Amino acid sequence: MQLEVRSKTWLEADGKFIMGEHGIALLDAIDELGSIQHAARRVGWSYRRAWGYLKTMEQHAGVPILVTSHGGTAGGGTRLTPQARKLLRDYKRLQKMVRATIQRKSRLLFSY
Amino acid sequence: MQLEVRSKTWLEADGKFIMGEHGIALLDAIDELGSIQHAARRVGWSYRRAWGYLKTMEQHAGVPILVTSHGGTAGGGTRLTPQARKLLRDYKRLQKMVRATIQRKSRLLFSY
DNA sequence: TACCGATATGTTCGACCGTACATATCGAGG
DNA sequence: CCTCGATATGTACGGTCGAACATATCGGTA
Numbered sequence: 001m002q003l004e005v006r007s008k009t010w011l012e013a014d015g016k017f018i019m020g021e022h023g024i025a026l027l028d029a030i031d032e033l034g035s036i037q038h039a040a041r042r043v044g045w046s047y048r049r050a051w052g053y054l055k056t057m058e059q060h061a062g063v064p065i066l067v068t069s070h071g072g073t074a075g076g077g078t079r080l081t082p083q084a085r086k087l088l089r090d091y092k093r094l095q096k097m098v099r100a101t102i103q104r105k106s107r108l109l110f111s112y
Numbered sequence: 113m114q115l116e117v118r119s120k121t122w123l124e125a126d127g128k129f130i131m132g133e134h135g136i137a138l139l140d141a142i143d144e145l146g147s148i149q150h151a152a153r154r155v156g157w158s159y160r161r162a163w164g165y166l167k168t169m170e171q172h173a174g175v176p177i178l179v180t181s182h183g184g185t186a187g188g189g190t191r192l193t194p195q196a197r198k199l200l201r202d203y204k205r206l207q208k209m210v211r212a213t214i215q216r217k218s219r220l221l222f223s224y
Numbered sequence: 225t226a227c228c229g230a231t232a233t234g235t236t237c238g239a240c241c242g243t244a245c246a247t248a249t250c251g252a253g254g
Numbered sequence: 255c256c257t258c259g260a261t262a263t264g265t266a267c268g269g270t271c272g273a274a275c276a277t278a279t280c281g282g283t284a
Contacts, residue, residue, distance in 0.1 A: 147259095147260070147261095148260080149259080149260055149261080150260095159260085159261085160262095160263085163261075163262070163263085164263090167262090180260090180261065180262095181260090181261085182260075182261060182262090183259090183260080183261090184258095184259085184260085185257095185258070185259075186259065186260075187258065187259030187260030187261075188259075188260045188261055189260070189261090190260090190261080
């Protein structure tokens with residue numbers, strides 16, 4: 001038997017979901033591409049889905065995450081707030097540490 | 113903003129779900145009570161749900177988890193195999209370490 | 225001022241999942 | 255040999271969630 005240990009880590013505020021791994025990937029893409037549209041495409045989501053995800057994210061987090069603009073030739077765009085960037089950094093660090101813990105320890109356990 | 117970090121840990125084999133926290137609680141209860149019926153009640157599940165959960169668990173894990181008996185005045189019962197007990201122990205240890213990691217680190221991160 | 229590309233929303237349909245309900249089976253003990 | 259309590263399964267219903275489709279709006283720029 002080859003057992004694998006898997007895990008998910010996500011953020012909540014007041015018991016309400018803010019974001020998980022997918023949200024992180026989405027925000028990363030937004031940060032790089034400056035657009036929800038393009039970011040959604042990059043991570044394989046529909047614009048509708050990404051938009052809904054971000055909407056509830058901003059509602060539940062008490063912090064401004066996105067700065068959006070309408071119109072213009074480019075149609076508008078979306079950038080991240082400094083707080084959002086810090087959130088990304090922190091989440092990734094924690095994620096990395098959790099993964100390391102699991103990998104290091106699960107090697108010892110679960111041998112059959 | 114009061115952010116909380118949450119996480120789930122579960123076991124897979126071959127990419128297929130074996131069990132998570134709820135399954136652990138269920139197996140614990142079975143170990144103590146000697147019956148799926150009673151264990152399910154204890155953890156607030158219907159017998160049907162517990163049975164289905166255990167079924168796929170045993171299908172996906174390559175290891176015998178349960179020893180069941182039919183009939184008799186007691187109607188039968190279910191006990192855990194030694195492997196199942198080890199699995200429980202290992203999972204709980206890992207879980208504890210993951211939680212500790214998250215708690216210790218998330219204190220430092222996510223301050224706004 | 226008409227156009228274009230992105231944000232902003234509502235809505236409907238189908239898949240998936242747990243819940244509820246119903247039933248069959250087994251076997252020691254009275 | 256009949257009863258009782260637990261295992262063993264099938265099925266139908268309802269809610270949730272993402273996917274797909276349809277619009278509305280905004281505002282630099284040509």
